[in-house]
Amino acid sequence: MVSHVGSGDLANITREQLIEWKNALLDEGLNPLSVRDACLASAKALFSFLVSEGKLDGNPALGIEVAVSMRAKLRDPEFTDTEAETILSATLAPFSNLISPEHAAARRWVPWLCAYLGARVNELTQLRPEDVKE
Numbered sequence: 001m002v003s004h005v006g007s008g009d010l011a012n013i014t015r016e017q018l019i020e021w022k023n024a025l026l027d028e029g030l031n032p033l034s035v036r037d038a039c040l041a042s043a044k045a046l047f048s049f050l051v052s053e054g055k056l057d058g059n060p061a062l063g064i065e066v067a068v069s070m071r072a073k074l075r076d077p078e079f080t081d082t083e084a085e086t087i088l089s090a091t092l093a094p095f096s097n098l099i100s101p102e103h104a105a106a107r108r109w110v111p112w113l114c115a116y117l118g119a120r121v122n123e124l125t126q127l128r129p130e131d132v133k134e
Helices: 015-027 032-052 081-090 101-117 121-125
Strands: none
Touching (some): 015 032, 081 101, 101 121
């Protein structure tokens, strides 16, 4: 930001300069999400901090937005029947002798529990005994 604006004195940076900087980043081909969530967010946080410390009167970055288009939906989030069959049939294959019996049991049963319950892997593998009730 400072190199684009040409001044290290943050008190002299204007809203127009920040908009030019944002547009320059986008013109360079930087991902709009990165510009919004990293570059502009950092500038907004810095200026907000300086305002809260009484170093600046206002935040020139407030209200500057980056239009980010939603990602195209490439497919349904659910597994197809073929994908589910592939995953679940892999649980029936023999496991390496290099893994513990507990790890082998988890590799066998966690996918089946996910399929049956509709839960996510991390939801099931983080359960503690007291979380399970009969």
